[in-house]
Amino acid sequence: MQVHIEGLDQGAIEVTLEVLPRQGEYLKIMYGPDAEVEGEVASVSHYINQHANEQKVTITLKPSY
Numbered sequence: 001m002q003v004h005i006e007g008l009d010q011g012a013i014e015v016t017l018e019v020l021p022r023q024g025e026y027l028k029i030m031y032g033p034d035a036e037v038e039g040e041v042a043s044v045s046h047y048i049n050q051h052a053n054e055q056k057v058t059i060t061l062k063p064s065y
Helices: none
Strands: 002-008 011-016 026-032 035-049 054-063
Touching: 002 035, 011 026
Parallel strands: 002 054
Antiparallel strands: 002 011, 026 035, 035 054
16 A cells, blocks of 8 residues: 655655554665665554545654664
8 A cells, every 4th residue: 555654854755565564663664775764653644535435544753863
């Protein structure tokens, strides 16, 4: 499913995930040869509109430094 990941210094990115992480887990996302982000999952938000057959998932990260 398409997931919107925000809370990054670089802005936000869209990725496709098969499994959603839980709050408190750590994610490391490689989105280029020299580009990666890593952080703790602060929140996972689901928006489901059954009538429009629409689903949106937003993950907010706390960057790890």
